[in-house]
Amino acid sequence: MSPDLFAGTTVLVTGASSGIGAAFSDLLAPTGARLVLTARDPNRLERVAAGARAQGAPVDIVVSDLANPGAVEGLLRALDTRGVVVDHLINNAGVGAQGRGAEVPVDHQLRVLDVNVRVATELALRVLPGMVERRRGGILNVASTAAFQGLPGLSVYAATKAYLLTWSEALHHELRGTGVRCSCLCPGPVDTRFFASADMARPAAAFGMQTPGVVARAGLRAYRRNASHGMSGPMPRAGAWLTRLAPRALSVRVAAGYARPGSAR
Numbered sequence: 001m002s003p004d005l006f007a008g009t010t011v012l013v014t015g016a017s018s019g020i021g022a023a024f025s026d027l028l029a030p031t032g033a034r035l036v037l038t039a040r041d042p043n044r045l046e047r048v049a050a051g052a053r054a055q056g057a058p059v060d061i062v063v064s065d066l067a068n069p070g071a072v073e074g075l076l077r078a079l080d081t082r083g084v085v086v087d088h089l090i091n092n093a094g095v096g097a098q099g100r101g102a103e104v105p106v107d108h109q110l111r112v113l114d115v116n117v118r119v120a121t122e123l124a125l126r127v128l129p130g131m132v133e134r135r136r137g138g139i140l141n142v143a144s145t146a147a148f149q150g151l152p153g154l155s156v157y158a159a160t161k162a163y164l165l166t167w168s169e170a171l172h173h174e175l176r177g178t179g180v181r182c183s184c185l186c187p188g189p190v191d192t193r194f195f196a197s198a199d200m201a202r203p204a205a206a207f208g209m210q211t212p213g214v215v216a217r218a219g220l221r222a223y224r225r226n227a228s229h230g231m232s233g234p235m236p237r238a239g240a241w242l243t244r245l246a247p248r249a250l251s252v253r254v255a256a257g258y259a260r261p262g263s264a265r
């Protein structure tokens with residue numbers, strides 16, 4: 001049997017303190033990889049790290065608010081100081097800001113853009129040349145089914161996910177023959193802190209909520225196959241296809257029921 005793709009490599013997971021990022025950590029821990037986990041909350045991060053260490057994985061944690069200017073540079077400098085070379089990057093950290101574009105404070109919306117787009121892009125572009133030189137490793141970007149149409153009430157969020165999807169598709173193509181891979185995971189609703197953090201009500205059951213473990217597993221499956229996209233099951237896949245077939249204005253009208261204000265934090 002050939003060794004696991006991740007065995008003997010180093011995997012950097014952003015947004016690893018909860019939800020899908022923590023599930024990536026759990027699934028990668030038994031593969032023989034060294035894990036580097038980053039997020040803002042040191043306590044949650046330490047709990048996730050302890051779970052991975054209990055499965056035998058060497059784990060580094062770096063506490064960082066990636067929305068801060070210069071955060072990516074700081075993160076990579078911290079890794080360099082520890083002699084860590086990133087083989088696989090899982091660009092998972094992401095935030096939303098529920099509300100109408102004209103009403104949500106501009107700085108909240110710009111933070112969504114910064115974390116979901118600028119940080120993911122900068123991190124990938126800074127580690128990619130080394131991966132290409134070593135002819136191994138790659139990038140797994142976590143987008144969303146929100147990427148497939150405009151999403152009223154989460155407009156900037158959906159646009160950031162559309163960016164991640166089209167950017168990943170192009171990178172995937174550019175990297176052919178280099179030994180380096182790029183995949184993009186597009187989950188539907190997942191049972192995490194995301195909704196509370198975005199001040200959004202949990203979506204209705206009809207949207208088909210999934211667990212972080214199921215979603216992270218689908219992401220790693222797509223990445224191992226070097227597929228350009230990974231969907232986390234028949235429901236998100238069908239949703240994405242219907243969206244492509246329907247007139248764009250209709251898709252947006254249907255999606256408008258998704259992002260409703262919530263209070264739980």
Ligand SMILES: NC(=O)c1ccc[n+]([C@@H]2O[C@H](COP(=O)([O-])OP(=O)(O)OC[C@H]3O[C@@H](n4cnc5c(N)ncnc54)[C@H](OP(=O)(O)O)[C@@H]3O)[C@@H](O)[C@H]2O)c1
Binds near residue numbers: 040066195
């Ligand atoms: N839940 C869903 O329905 C759903 C659906 C499709 C796609 N996604 C995507 O899945 C990814 C993971 O989200 P999730 O659902 O697992 O939600 P989550 O539990 O809220 O996880 C988000 C992660 O991002 C980190 N993060 C947020 N802001 C950050 C910042 N400024 N700097 C550093 N880290 C930051 C959070 O950690 P700290 O708070 O500790 O910083 C946390 O670890 C996101 O990209 C999200 O857009 C989620």
